[in-house]
């Protein structure tokens with residue numbers, strides 16, 4: 001009897017306590033992660049060699065080689081994810097974190113993944129984008145029975161095509177994905193591939209959205225569109241690590257979208273090409289230069305470019321409200337309204353009352369506003385020149401000439417060469433606003449007549 005058949009039989013025939021003891025003895029030890037730091041790339045200790053990816057504020061799951069099969073063990077469980085310093089959210093994830101660990105294999109690898117369910121409800125794992133036997137597709141009720149709480153199921157298939165993939169439950173999806181259950185999967189090519197360039201830096205992250213009421217710690221799971229936390233790998237700016245590269249590196253950034261809306265991902269200072277999707281490598285004739293790429297719901301995109309401009313380059317979603325932290329959408333627009341003194345009067349009655357500034361909202365970035373415990377300011381993040389006024393899907397691509405090959409450490413803020421920073425023009429007064437229209441006397445010049453519609457014309 002092979003191991004898989006043993007499990008299938010054991011789960012139904014043997015008492016639960018016996019099963020778990022026997023089964024656990026045969027399972028690869030689950031590896032857990034408690035840190036939210038970006039783990040260094042995991043060099044493959046065995047199997048075919050490859051150039052590993054770096055998961056932003058995440059990590060790659062180690063495997064056990066068992067008679068030529070790569071065995072992984074995922075544990076679906078409640079976790080606490082620190083989304084930004086001091087802001088902790090109760091999520092569901094895998095092996096201690098949301099998102100779960102990245103799974104890295106090589107084209108042609110035989111892969112066996114044990115999934116233990118420690119959630120309070122059943123789950124499954126769907127291997128998004130993979131070619132596999134239908135019964136391994138992880139759709140609860142359709143291709144397999146759900147994995148009940150406390151049970152372990154096993155998936156097994158061959159990673160048939162190289163590329164960028166993800167995994168997530170296909171069981172009570174709205175709730176489980178709203179709680180943060182998702183993970184990245186990369187299948188590296190087994191030999192040089194005509195459409196897959198070797199790169200020096202290979203980053204990956206998943207786009208996430210959560211609805212966490214300020215002051216609370218658990219996402220609202222029935223939110224359909226009105227999310228207030230926008231994340232890269234369940235982290236928000238300034239909690240997202242930077243992408244640190246050496247000048248001249250060829251860089252690949254893989255992004256997958258498991259939110260309920262699209263995200264135009266934008267990179268400053270460089271043009272990139274989309275070299276692949278979850279459907280595979282893009283033919284060269286179908287690539288064109290971009291500085292933003294829209295990642296639709298359920299899609300994945302691979303951006304590639306040569307990082308040849310030194311500096312701290314923004315990398316963010318171009319939907320402006322996705323680079324902000326939680327805010328009340330009921331805040332009225334007050335630009336141009338003189339409400340001096342009004343807020344103070346109201347604050348005597350409602351202590352934390354605040355209104356949008358009469359010059360815009362930038363004031364809020366620097367302001368120390370009273371906020372509830374366990375949330376984050378709407379606009380935050382200190383840069384070398386002041387507040388970055390950001391809060392969600394935003395980080396930096398840091399390109400440095402002296403970053404060592406293979407070194408992913410944050411080099412700190414860019415030191416701009418003298419004379420290369422936008423600066424104030426001293427002594428230049430703002431000229432008065434003038435209009436070019438010739439002056440004329442309009443007092444007797446009526447060019448519009450307003451007629452009130454009469455009842456007869458009302459039809």
Ligand SMILES: [Cu+2]
Nearest residue numbers: 263317319322
């Ligand atoms: Cu977005």
